[in-house]
Amino acid sequence: MTMEFSIGQHNAHYEGVYSRRERDWRRVCAVDKADHIAGLLGASAASVGNVLEVGCGTGAVLARLSAIGIGRDFTGIDVIDPATNLETDGAASAPFHWSSYDGATIPFADGWFDLVYASHVLEHVAEPRAFLHELVRVARNFIYLEVPCELHARTNRRALQSTLDIGHINFYTPDTFRLVLETAGLHVAGFGTYDHSLPVHAFHSSRVKGIAKSLVRKSLLSVSPGLATRLATYHCGALCRRAETAAPPQDR
16 A cells, blocks of 8 residues: 655755755765766867756856866856855856746747756656756757666655655656657767766765775676666766757646
């Protein structure tokens, strides 16, 4: 017999002013997220001029992209005013623009940005395909999406409730993530499955425990990615281009 989940105010976890530790956590995670984008872009990174992050949070990922030389002009939008919790230490000297938006219509013209991305956002949105269609609309060249793939053999109700408490309402495997992208009119040009870096693993524990966990998880991912993602949560990222022949999708 299944039990009801405890449903609170969606994404309330992200409202208000973050603690210093929370901002530190996001800055550490931003290194991984930006490096995943850079890895899939490869040599194409040189062609990226202006960049839009949808769901920019503290702005730490945009700051990291600027620091590693991807993009020359940076815009971050979120349903919560980004100015509340900006954390852009280490950013390059480049134009940054921040604003809130309604979560539905991205306030820019069609084809405005060389790179549009949403990292760990899709799992939060009520209408994922409509959200993806907006990303495609304002992108000139590249669209990047990343999600945690939280559905696997060890997923239980308690784990689902825990991530629901921080706003996750969509849950993915690598295959279902790619299926959502392709049925939203996106051509997947590059796909990666990632474990956390050591600093992320060690952040909430100790360096020794972080090293042990990292070794086990990375070894499993290296030997058998399919088995790894069936046993534990890894992150999947996809670099996409517009599928020109696809009709604008809608959620049902």
